Amino acid sequence: MHYNLFFNGCSYTNGSELQGKDDDREHRRLHRFSHLISEKMNKTYDNIALGGNSNDRIVRSTIEWFESGNTCDLAIIQFTLMSRYEFISRHAAHPVNFAPGTNIPLMWEVEGKIENKKDYNDAKDAYDSYYKYVYNDNLGLYNFYKNLFILEQYLEKNNIPCYFIKLAGDRAWLDSPQKNVYWRPSCKHTYSSIPAINGTILDSEDRSNFTIDYSKDGYPALNGKHPSELGHQRISDYIIKHYAYPVQR
Amino acid sequence: MHYNLLFNGCSFTEGCELEGKTKDFNHRIKSRYSHVIHERTSKTYDNIALSGVSNNHITRTTIEWFEKGNTCDLAIIQFTMPQRIEFISGLTGELSLFAQFNFIPHKPNDFYTIEKPIDFDVLKKSYHEYYRHVYNLNVGINNFYKDLFILEQYFDKKQIPYYFIKLCDINHIKKYNDVIWAALCKNRYLDIPTINGDILTMSYQGEDYTPDYSKDDPKYKWLNGIHPSELGHQKIAEHIINHAL
Numbered sequence: 430m431h432y433n434l435f436f437n438g439c440s441y442t443n444g445s446e447l448q449g450k451d452d453d454r455e456h457r458r459l460h461r462f463s464h465l466i467s468e469k470m471n472k473t474y475d476n477i478a479l480g481g482n483s484n485d486r487i488v489r490s491t492i493e494w495f496e497s498g499n500t501c502d503l504a505i506i507q508f509t510l511m512s513r514y515e516f517i518s519r520h521a522a523h524p525v526n527f528a529p530g531t532n533i534p535l536m537w538e539v540e541g542k543i544e545n546k547k548d549y550n551d552a553k554d555a556y557d558s559y560y561k562y563v564y565n566d567n568l569g570l571y572n573f574y575k576n577l578f579i580l581e582q583y584l585e586k587n588n589i590p591c592y593f594i595k596l597a598g599d600r601a602w603l604d605s606p607q608k609n610v611y612w613r614p615s616c617k618h619t620y621s622s623i624p625a626i627n628g629t630i631l632d633s634e635d636r637s638n639f640t641i642d643y644s645k646d647g648y649p650a651l652n653g654k655h656p657s658e659l660g661h662q663r664i665s666d667y668i669i670k671h672y673a674y675p676v677q678r
Numbered sequence: 679m680h681y682n683l684l685f686n687g688c689s690f691t692e693g694c695e696l697e698g699k700t701k702d703f704n705h706r707i708k709s710r711y712s713h714v715i716h717e718r719t720s721k722t723y724d725n726i727a728l729s730g731v732s733n734n735h736i737t738r739t740t741i742e743w744f745e746k747g748n749t750c751d752l753a754i755i756q757f758t759m760p761q762r763i764e765f766i767s768g769l770t771g772e773l774s775l776f777a778q779f780n781f782i783p784h785k786p787n788d789f790y791t792i793e794k795p796i797d798f799d800v801l802k803k804s805y806h807e808y809y810r811h812v813y814n815l816n817v818g819i820n821n822f823y824k825d826l827f828i829l830e831q832y833f834d835k836k837q838i839p840y841y842f843i844k845l846c847d848i849n850h851i852k853k854y855n856d857v858i859w860a861a862l863c864k865n866r867y868l869d870i871p872t873i874n875g876d877i878l879t880m881s882y883q884g885e886d887y888t889p890d891y892s893k894d895d896p897k898y899k900w901l902n903g904i905h906p907s908e909l910g911h912q913k914i915a916e917h918i919i920n921h922a923l
């Protein structure tokens with residue numbers, strides 16, 4: 430199917446927390462930045478972002494979206510935290526995503542359910558070890574650039590215009606030009622040059638950009654860490670302003 | 679610079695053990711299959727293979743070779759064991775090579791001169807934890823296919839002809855799950871010719887392989903008879919000439 434705009438990313442692009450206490454998914458869909466941009470520019474769009482997504486999965490699912498026959502005029506890809514990782518258990522061929530802090534492997538490919546206890550235990554064991562002993566930010570940056578290279582190559586090969594943003598810029602110091610960062614020399618973008626939602630697009634100190642924290646009221650998923658309706662409006666304005674393509678077309 | 683042929687891979691393509699007890703590295707260069715092909719076809723070549731490296735490394739360095747401005751008429755890429763990965767030190771940012779059963783800290787320019795890095799103990803802990811708790815066959819195969827996808831896309835985009843071979847099948851397993859990245863690739867793991875099995879005998883014994891000197895003296899620990907002999911390299915060269923040139 431053809432869409433004018435294609436969006437992929439993590440919870441920020443998914444619109445997490447916009448559903449509020451009423452779990453109003455339609456409200457979320459209508460207020461996330463993908464819908465605001467498309468509405469303002471009168472464009473069709475698809476948004477396949479998922480909360481907890483890793484860059485591994487964002488890149489893979491983007492390519493799968495195109496390879497399954499979809500097309501678009503512009504792909505807007507939001508990279509997530511470089512610490513996240515896609516893992517496959519020894520007991521199942523479906524992938525799970527590791528996101529530090531969540532303390533659980535995320536399994537959308539089985540509709541959020543744990544397929545079996547052996548599968549879950551294997552993934553949980555790997556998750557614990559990965560963040561305790563294996564992961565470091567240099568490895569995260571390596572993985573980010575490898576994924577960036579894959580996506581740049583794919584989009585360029587298939588003549589698909591793209592615009593990249595990222596969730597946060599809090600690891601930008603890692604990307605120092607003096608440092609030897611593997612995969613970076615082969616990429617067209619740099620980690621530092623991709624606008625960060627938290628910091629560049631939104632003022633992280635301005636609470637109006639973010640949802641209200643209801644986690645203490647018994648809503649653990651509504652912890653005030655995601656953009657509010659106003660935050661999404663500002664992300665939408667930023668993308669329209671900085672990427673003229675949808676306006677000029 | 680332009681070459682007719684580019685070779686990349688692990689120790690099998692680097693020609694490990696051909697140097698023998700006398701460490702005759704010139705003999706290694708002259709006897710490995712990349713040079714044998716050059717002698718038989720007069721084609722110019724570059725060989726950037728390194729011992730102990732992973733498919734992550736082979737993929738990355740192949741692309742870096744082209745991105746530096748080099749060109750070739752045919753890229754011959756030898757994939758290695760999918761268990762191996764590139765690991766980056768959190769302390770120094772230096773590269774390490776994780777190969778299951780074989781921990782190689784930092785750059786493997788030469789097995790004979792590896793120095794112990796300052797974060798050796800941290801790296802070793804990461805290495806052990808990775809293979810004990812994170813790595814499994816699905817992770818390895820998925821990692822292989824992600825690298826394969828990168829190379830296939832890159833070669834297609836740049837219109838670079840290529841020929842793939844691989845070191846061996848994982849534990850000689852002939853059945854595995856075709857995990858996520860596989861669906862996006864043109865080639866299949868099991869269809870790529872295997873040096874150890876399809877081209878040479880699978881046993882690591884006999885005239886296709888170097889003699890095992892490691893039992894004679896600890897100083898010959900890298901001469902353990904698991905790499906192709908001069909005859910083995912000739913057979914690999916013949917296979918490539920017959921199938922790719």
